[in-house]
Amino acid sequence: MQSITTPAMAVDPLPVNINPEHISLPVEKKKKKKRSREDDQASPHERKESKKKRKHVNPDPEELEEPSSAAAVDSDAPAKKKKKKKKDKGKAKAKSAETALADQTDAEIEANSHASAAALLSAIVAASVTNSEAPQMPVPPGYDPRLIPASAHFMPYPPPMHFGFPMAPPGTFDPSAPQPSNAFPGPPPHGNTFSELSFGSNEEVLRALQELDMSKIANVLRTLGDAPTAPQLSFTPQQLDQLSPPDLQQLATSSNALLGVPAKSNAGHKRLINMAMPGNEQPGNINHAHLLANKWLGASKLAELVRTEGLVYKKGKFSAIEEHLIRSAVANIQHVRQLSDQELLEIIFSKNDKNRDTAFWSELTAAVPLRPIIAVYHHVRRSYHPMKQQGPWKPDEDDLLKQAVADLGQQWEKVSSRVGRMASDCRDRYRNHLLNRDIRITGPWSKEEEDQLTQIVTDMTVKQGKDVDNDVFWSKVSELMGGRRGRQQCRIKWTDALSKTMKNEGQKPRWSQQDAFILVHKVDSLNVRDDTEIDWKLISDADWNLWSAHTLQRRWLTLKKSVKGYEEMTHQEIMDILRIKKAHLPPPPPPPSTRKRERKVTSAPSVNEPDSRDSHATTPEAGPSNGPGTASEESVVERQLQEDDSTDSDS
């Protein structure tokens, strides 16, 4: 099945032929200390403990052959001399781009915020117009919304380069300068074009916004996606909150609320860090946005800021919308700076310090609300890597990889350049498939293996007062299984099969119609515009937690596929149909004893999922409807339900 979450859809390679050899990939940048292999086997906690005392030594054959560099590695003295030398040089050096950005004057920041405000207005107006009855967005030749995959329908406008709101480089924005002709497409609201307006302050920008039809803008933002430049705006948190895209408040309704049972507890929000803390409900804190986009905050620093300042930031997979925003931002920067594809890649994969361009990363980060600059950095370097996504490994590649590791050790960047695959892909292939290959077992698990895995996991978690869902070190588990099962095998076996049996008091639970009901209404309550935005870890709650995030996502896909023509529908349209199909709370599954037959492999009750044949769905008003739905959406729903009715009568 071609799922809407395919990486290929989300991340397109550069639209040019790039010769990887022409890119300054950071392969042999420096000779530095690496972790020893002993440490590779240690858990993160063990590594933390040994962090300070670690006296590195990596059996790097190349380094062993180079006594001078090896000496440099083992002694700080030469490095310090070098430092001193460069220190004087550094003093005289002009400020780098990044420090210049960090040192921006208030006036510059203000000017940039004007640029951003104009850009946001441009986006809103463009989207409003596109959504309106008289669309006048410049549409590229051959553009046909029907040809856009369902997942892309949340973008009610053509690709980014047609948008025409290039970001102004820091300090270069001139409010009086004419905007690009297509910056504010569509009919001028209230007789003026936005490009003719001059905004003296952010309050004026806001007033201008308020003169528009705010309900329409709210709807636009609901479907537009994250406002491309929202975090750059100097709005107050309260003002920002009015413009906050809905996904920033992704919290599913509890299962008990859906079932009409008083809640025992409330699931926390794990992925939008700190969202639920009292007083931190405003994700748009401008200081935090600036911090996230300009300071290279590591995990510990981020955690500290979350604790001390109530910083809110986003973790987890980049959604299709974020992917789109990043692509747009990269394209805009490339356009504004007149960069060739080669030059762009040189910035992304800068090999030496003179090519470093922190401003580039800051601009990109500003395009994706709540993401730390490091996360964007890593994401973009992977997304734009010329060796990305090469599919299954061939035997000769495996041989090449094994030989490279034998020669070079686990220096993945060096191995990468020899094998022709990304460093992380080489590492993954090696650790997941080549390591212990001679003893690795595939195929169904024996009862003994299942018992052993259960024993190992419970020893590692429950018996030590740790969380069985989050505190398992799967590499360690794999090792304790004697290397016969890989970390992925162990993890999937546990999370998707054994864990739910353990949670269900030894009985293997089966998916019921009630589970489907809960899932549909939980997804509905998230109010997302596209299911790539769903954080599946947040779906379960304390009272409905038998199913892993992975299982829930697959269940959702099954439910989605039960909607005829789902490939051509938006998430909202699919949701409209499922909301109706699952309008009624089904009775709980009967106890196992009343079943006709038990499935051999499983041991718990089950009810099959007659999603596409559910004939009870006739009450559109039921369920937590979250939107009025357009005329076209209604007709889609009606058509679908009629088709289902006929299917039911046929059967």
Place this chain on the structure above:
DNA sequence: GTATCCGGTAAGGGTAATGATCATAC
């Protein structure tokens, strides 16, 4: 001299897509 920041590399942990097999309903 020291603290801090930037950013490159590796490791740990997780997800998505897909295929195979088998239970179940009809």
Place this chain on the structure above:
DNA sequence: AGTATGATCATTACCCTTACCGGATA
């Protein structure tokens, strides 16, 4: 008993976060 459907299990490429550390800079 045969068949269609869907649940379950398994595999593997791909992805994100964090740790670590060297170099640059304040």
